[in-house]
Amino acid sequence: MDPVEDAKPLFSNGIELVNLAVSSDVLSNSWAAISELQSQTDRNHQSPPSPETVKIREFEHPEYKIIAFVTPPVATTYLQEAGDLVPSSSSEASEFEFLCSKDSPSFSINKAAISLFNSLRDKQLSPLKAQVATSSKSRPHIITGDCLGGSIASLFTLWLLRILDSATKNRPLCITFGSPLIGDGGFQQAILQYSTWSSCFLHVAHMDDCFPRHFLLSTTEQSLYRPFGTFLLCSKSGGACFEAPKSIIELLTLNSSERNVGTADPQIFSYKSVIECLERRLTCKNQSAFNVADADSFKAGITAQVAAIGLMQIQDRDIDAKIVMPEQDTLEQKNPAIDPAKALDKMKVYLAYFEWYKNKCEDDGRGPGYYDSFKNKMARRDHKVVKFKTELEMYWVPVVEEAEKRPQRVGSPMRIRWLFAGTNYRRMVEPLHIAEYYKWGKRSYISQGRPKHFKLLEQWLDEHQKQPKNSVPNKSKMKKIMFSVTEDSCFWAHVEEARISCRLLNTGGLNSTEIEKLVEFEKYVMGLLKDYAVSPDIFLESSSYMQWWREYEDILRKQMIGDSHNSELICFMNEEYYYQYKSGTW
Template sequence: MDSVRAAKPLFSNGLDLVDSVVSSDILCNSWAAISELQSQIDRNHQSPPSSETVKIREFKHPEYRIIAFVTPPVAISYLQEEGDLVPSSSSETSEFQFLCSKDNPSFAINKAAISLFNSLQDKLSSLKAQVAASSKSIPHIITGDCLGGSIASLFTQWLLCTLDSATRNRPLCITFGSPLIGDGGFQQAISQYSTWSSCFLHVAHINDCFPRLFLLSTPEQSLYRPFGTFLLCSELGGACFDAPESIIELLTLISRERSGGTADPQIFNYKSVIECLEWRLICKNHSPFSVADADSLKVGITAQVAATGLMQIQNMDIDTLWRKIGMPEKDILARKNQALDPAKSLNKMKVYLAYFEWYKNKSEDDGRGPGYYDSFKNKMFRRDHEVIKFKTELEMYWKPVVEEAEKRPQRAGAPMRIRWLFAGTNYRRMVEPLHIAEYYKWGNRSYIAKGRSKHFKLLEQWLDKYQKQPQNSVPNNSKMKKIMVSITEDSCFWAYVEEARILCRLLNSGGSNSREIAKLVEFEKYVMGLLKNNVVSPDIFLESSSYMQWWREYEDMLGKKMMGASHNSELIRFMEEGGYHQYKSGTFVFE
């Protein structure tokens, strides 16, 4: 984890990414698929596209499948007329409600794109099921040009929400000359989840008017926002950009330069663009540039803008370029640099939890120790201090993982992949008691209301939601749990114990009142419920544990009749008759 926390040097790989994409032939093969479908359409006749006129076809390659979407030529006037944004509150965008989240409650999608997408529902539903089923064994590229690219983007996003978050073969969407299709809310919903954002590559030539169709005169005024990676190119070459602000700025600069002089959208062909990029890859002939600053990131961003041809067009000075394009790209790169790959680190976290298992067993010391909760609270041994390092590492892993899961656009009932949910549950049950120990050691009260971390709350809520789903519920009478649990199921158990001890001290000091007595009665019922379900670890009955300290304090109160002369309960009988000794050995059976 130290390597994750350490600052890493930032450098831009926008030129290298172009080389990688071009050398893989996925651009060439994607455009070839589009071209084949275009040959089946009358390209000289512009008309509003419909479900009958859209061409959809799968093309097989040895290493992947390509699904291409092609529409008849679309008039600029038609797209401008249909350029309104349809809000997420509309029934037209119902298939994309999963994009809404607590931090991003609304979005909007281009009217022309969502209307055409909805008209294709019958075809796309069966196609989505087919691709989702085969994605386990083979990757898919989803592609399209112009409005067909918009449908490809929406289909890809619709498909992504159905795939398991750990699916290795996520689809890659490649669009050519596609208009922007959503507002800031749409962009944010996709961009805040890095594994979704990386599934989109939009190729846009500076002479193609469609990618900049919905932009206004200044970037700040534009309602439309880009998402994913944009490969901006010209006859001089191309470069990739990720920051929405940088992409908007570059597209706006192109619009100002090309206003009134756009190429005929009916004849623009990306085949020559791809061939040019391939030739430059062979010759390694990136556009020349000069920059005095030795900062590698600035040099990289400057080279990217130079490769698109915009520096020659705009005669942009380096300071302006860095402020408007370089800084947003730097922010994106910094976030990527700090990003945690949960899949790569999960096994390492399991090793840390294994250390906690050792620590817990060592703290019990064959039944003579205080238990790991009280051992950590009192920190009388070296191991009690050493475990802090592992506790910190686990927290630094799980907090960002839970935060990303909460922000992620979600389909119903799937806030976190089951593997992570169960691993997070093990972490919560093992580690949260140590947070509780630290909290009460310093005299604090009301941990659950005032001191509990949000990521613990969410992990518990998600597990509860998962278990309440019918297909995941387990009948109570399916099997009697005879194997004792190694860790208490309720990770807040020790907080309830600490609060019960505080109540006992208040009552013993003369602060008796019916409210405090009622809370203690509730605590009795709570503990007995855990015991009956065999979901509390036997280490609570170690003689030096906080629970047994509470029991001795409570037993003293009972002897003084402070709970009432006739007060008796199932827990009191269980404790006084020594049932907990049998519970520790796993031989007690509740009737």
């Protein structure tokens, strides 16, 4: 691994992210949309939100569309009762059960948020989701809301992400203002496991606004709530962005008793003046208050972020231990986001080199083929191809791992484009893994030595091909892509096991187990030959398959297998296909 990847982070970009959000006007435009909807609601009357009182509207901007959610103010007593969590296994949270995965089998969502979402789902949110899914192909969307409206915006964005193409460039950005946390640690992990989804959420919270921390402080479930996405925390001193969940919770609750958490109406806070303050600071570039002398530039950056949200004046607090270190630990442990789209074309170039290598090994028609050539490594090209094999493995292993972890959806965990590319990689490269495995005298590759990512790629292809024909696009394309390699990427493992069985029979006499294995191999090869599912290189004179054939014919001559009908048939078919290969009619 590149040593740079193991190095500790040198800088923190929390303040720069705020400047980017402010300078792009997404904050001011989002709040302007919310303010316009707020003007249509009675802000002096507190009542539990209902489908009739929730305002939803789309706003047009030259470069994007904004969809705003606004709820009427609610009484403090309602908030105190709204901290219950609903498990993902319940009927109330069934729309989000798709987030469950092997690593995150269950989670819980805030009852008030999910109940309000469900009340809006059929009549208002379902048509809106279909509309946004279509228009997002050409225009990006910002989904926004304040307070409980922000909770609905977050849930709607997750619901929308499920149906969007994973490679779309126009993923929605959800911006909430002063919204409470909506889920537990399981909910947080379910979103974090899919890195591109977590990056779609920006939560704006002022340090004097008690609403974002309400469920952390005033309910019996306070220890269960966890944040997700990026939090833009701000104060009269400025603002900074944080992503580490532990740091966010620490900052939201730090010295909360001194920050008016007992305000009778927690929804009187307006973010218009907050955004204007951030804009002024960006224009004036007044960073003098954040200058911190520290030899550790990363630590200094985090400390500057803490200063930006007005917490440096707090006395008797170990800022380093409680805030800086959790942020740094999280960044060090955080895996880089995998973006397979950016590197896929490069991987195709490496596979093209494999195609060249395979053809080069077959040039004279007398060589062993690329499987045996790589296994013996007699030529310079056999050693050079190791680099490309390693690069491909380093790409596909994490891509498959992330596909396995990501939220459940109907069909294959991988998009068709990556499934086809992964299948091509598996069929071309796995034989080289098999060659290395058997070179050192090992046995049972399929059951004991096969890497997990090859198994999953094969499993997902099988599931994809079992779908109804009218729901499996580009099937002919798959055949066209794969014609130059044997369809079963474990073919050479079966050949190696058959050769081992032949050697055991020649040296040890009758052995029912090995005879049974050879009979099974006969049936397996017969099926492949009938379907033309093997590539012609298996018939090269020095290939392991041809060596097996000659060893097997020797066993038949010695009559070590009693019922030789199938054996004679497989030898006949081998001769027929071998003749086709030699005559060029294969």
